[in-house]
Amino acid sequence: xxxxxxxxxxxxxxxxxxxxxxxxxxxxxxxxxxxxxxxxxxxxxxxxxxxxxxxxxxxxxxxxxxxxxxxxxxxxxxxxxxxxxxxxxxxxxxxxxxxxxxxxxxxxxxxxxxxxxxxxxxxxxxxxxxxxxxxxxxxxxxxxxxxxxxxxxxxxxxxxxxxxxxxxxxxxxxxxxxxxxxxxxxxxxxxxxxxxxxxxxxxxxxxxxxxxxxxxxxxxxxxxxxxxxxxxxxxxxxxxxxxxxxxxxxxxxxxxxxxxxxxxxxxxxxxxxxxxxxxxxxxxxxxxxxxxxxxxxxxxxxxxxxxxxxxxxxxxxxxxxxxxxxxxxxxxxxxxxxxxxxxxxxxxxxxxxxxxxxxxxxxxxxxxxxxxxxxxxxxxxxxxxxxxxxxxxxxxxxxxxxxxxxxxxxxxxxxxxxxxxxxxxxxxxxxxxxxxxxxxxxxxxxxxxxxxxxxxxxxxxxxxxxxxxxxxxxxxxxxxxxxxxxxxx
Ligand SMILES: *[C@@H]1O[C@H](CO)[C@@H](O)[C@H](O)[C@H]1NC(C)=O
Ligand SMILES: *[C@@H]1O[C@H](CO)[C@@H](O)[C@H](O)[C@H]1NC(C)=O
Ligand SMILES: *[C@@H]1O[C@H](CO)[C@@H](O)[C@H](O)[C@H]1NC(C)=O
Ligand SMILES: *[C@@H]1O[C@H](CO)[C@@H](O)[C@H](O)[C@H]1NC(C)=O
Numbered sequence: 001x002x003x004x005x006x007x008x009x010x011x012x013x014x015x016x017x018x019x020x021x022x023x024x025x026x027x028x029x030x031x032x033x034x035x036x037x038x039x040x041x042x043x044x045x046x047x048x049x050x051x052x053x054x055x056x057x058x059x060x061x062x063x064x065x066x067x068x069x070x071x072x073x074x075x076x077x078x079x080x081x082x083x084x085x086x087x088x089x090x091x092x093x094x095x096x097x098x099x100x101x102x103x104x105x106x107x108x109x110x111x112x113x114x115x116x117x118x119x120x121x122x123x124x125x126x127x128x129x130x131x132x133x134x135x136x137x138x139x140x141x142x143x144x145x146x147x148x149x150x151x152x153x154x155x156x157x158x159x160x161x162x163x164x165x166x167x168x169x170x171x172x173x174x175x176x177x178x179x180x181x182x183x184x185x186x187x188x189x190x191x192x193x194x195x196x197x198x199x200x201x202x203x204x205x206x207x208x209x210x211x212x213x214x215x216x217x218x219x220x221x222x223x224x225x226x227x228x229x230x231x232x233x234x235x236x237x238x239x240x241x242x243x244x245x246x247x248x249x250x251x252x253x254x255x256x257x258x259x260x261x262x263x264x265x266x267x268x269x270x271x272x273x274x275x276x277x278x279x280x281x282x283x284x285x286x287x288x289x290x291x292x293x294x295x296x297x298x299x300x301x302x303x304x305x306x307x308x309x310x311x312x313x314x315x316x317x318x319x320x321x322x323x324x325x326x327x328x329x330x331x332x333x334x335x336x337x338x339x340x341x342x343x344x345x346x347x348x349x350x351x352x353x354x355x356x357x358x359x360x361x362x363x364x365x366x367x368x369x370x371x372x373x374x375x376x377x378x379x380x381x382x383x384x385x386x387x388x389x390x391x392x393x394x395x396x397x398x399x400x401x402x403x404x405x406x407x408x409x410x411x412x413x414x415x416x417x418x419x420x421x422x423x424x425x426x427x428x429x430x431x432x433x434x435x436x437x438x439x440x441x442x443x444x445x446x447x448x449x450x451x452x453x454x455x456x457x458x459x460x461x462x463x464x465x466x467x468x469x470x471x472x473x474x475x476x477x478x479x480x481x482x483x484x485x486x487x488x489x
Contacts, residue, residue, distance in 0.1 A: 042114060042134050043114075045059060046072055049100065057071070059112065078112060078155060079109055079110070082168055083114065085190070086127075088121075091113075095113055099113060105287075131170060137171075138170075139170075142175070158181060158185070159187065160186055160187065164187075165188075169184065173200065181208040182210070184210075184212075185214075191225060191226055191227050191228040195229060209324075212233050213236045214318070215228065216245055220241075234324075234331075237335075242333070245271065248275070278344075279344060280318075287321070291336060293316055293317075293336045295307065295331075296333070302397065304385045305349075307335060308397075318336070337399035339401055347451065349451055350395060351397075352449070354392060354445045354448075356443035365381065368410060374402070383396055406480075408479070412447075415472075444462065446461060456485045458482070460481060
């Protein structure tokens with residue numbers, strides 16, 4: 001990933017040449033009006049409708065007549081959208097998609113867009129440093145609205161993307177105690193220059209009454225990432241583990257760079273980074289099927305299917321409708337899978353297989369077909385992991401695109417790749433043993449499937465015998481023999 005960081009640097013420097021620090025309209029207006037209260041380096045625009053920046057209305061802080069001119073409604077709450085680092089100086093499309101979704105969903109709301117492009121179109125380290133200044137500008141705007149428009153800080157929701165998330169945090173840190181800003185949402189808050197810093201140097205739960213964050217492109221052992229990995233909110237969501245997103249291909253970076261030159265780098269990075277924005281925007285539009293995140297120690301535990309639990313508020317709703325819950329400092333993140341495109345929601349099933357024969361601590365690859373009253377899904381590849389609570393229990397997670405209703409029957413194919421079977425194969429090769437793989441079998445006693453979304457648990461039994469012998473590559477059917485739905489507390 002050295003190539004990528006080198007490209008990053010080149011981009012940052014190209015951007016700095018193109019960048020042209022400019023005093024914004026608002027600041028110029030402030031300068032010309034007497035007395036000068038604060039010199040703001042960024043500006044704010046009221047969104048009405050439309051898809052371009054030119055259709056917004058410039059709100060001039062400390063000039064109360066601009067509130068009237070822009071049609072700012074004093075009795076509505078305020079949502080402020082804050083962009084991040086920019087390499088081309090354009091107001092990106094997601095801003096208007098989000099603003100429009102907020103208007104459609106909330107109706108009576110003042111949607112403001114922060115414009116700090118002059119400070120963001122800089123080499124990344126400088127833009128990162130500038131985020132503190134921009135936070136101060138946002139705080140100055142809010143303090144002015146508090147006086148000029150009787151805005152209560154309870155009614156303020158700051159939504160920041162990437163560096164904009166830290167801008168929101170810095171803005172929030174100017175308000176304390178009962179005057180704290182109502183809510184901050186961090187959409188893939190930026191990682192470089194913020195990861196590992198103390199709370200006052202980045203977005204943190206101290207910055208608002210309620211802080212939520214969605215992490216979609218964080219650094220992992222194999223991915224570079226530009227989002228922050230650590231928890232920065234009261235409720236931190238990690239879709240698909242948070243380090244990369246389905247439908248985004250890291251390998252595309254090479255073809256994108258080939259096709260678009262250096263502009264190809266942001267194209268690749270944006271896919272996973274901007275997924276946080278898309279998930280949040282989608283939560284405003286699609287309220288019929290909210291996406292649920294499940295509290296879990298980490299991604300690998302989640303992938304074993306061990307965290308599909310909603311008891312004691314262990315799950316929460318992603319996006320705008322998140323339950324405002326102020327968890328302790330060391331609260332675990334919320335995990336879930338998504339599809340590659342809107343509406344993103346998938347349905348999670350924990351598959352728990354109970355074996356009769358004792359096995360080594362192994363991982364087994366299976367292909368599962370699930371049949372339910374509302375549909376079926378064929379050949380989902382899953383990996384069974386040994387459940388640490390019982391040597392004969394194996395668990396796995398399956399994420400499927402549709403709600404299958406009550407599960408009635410399932411079919412399993414054991415694909416092998418079981419550690420001990422490959423070991424066995426190796427031994428056979430060495431010893432030139434002529435025995436067949438068919439000798440190896442799993443004796444399945446029961447299978448239990450728990451649906452994360454419906455909370456229903458269904459037990460499955462073999463069709464013909466109490467114990468079903470599952471041989472490599474051979475399909476076996478199991479039918480439901482008991483069912484129970486967990487009651488939520
Ligand atoms: C500076 O900003 C103003 C108003 O936003 C714009 O009209 C002007 O073209 C900008 N100048 C440069 C050099 O970018
Ligand atoms: C503000 O919105 C309210 C409805 O919430 C409406 O009755 C009122 O007329 C609006 N005021 C202005 C100035 O548009
Ligand atoms: C909302 O999500 C559901 C299920 O994920 C999907 O079937 C539906 O088409 C979505 N609706 C919109 C308006 O996106
Ligand atoms: C799936 O289950 C339904 C009952 O819900 C049953 O009628 C149907 O035959 C089953 N299909 C398969 C392929 O097992």
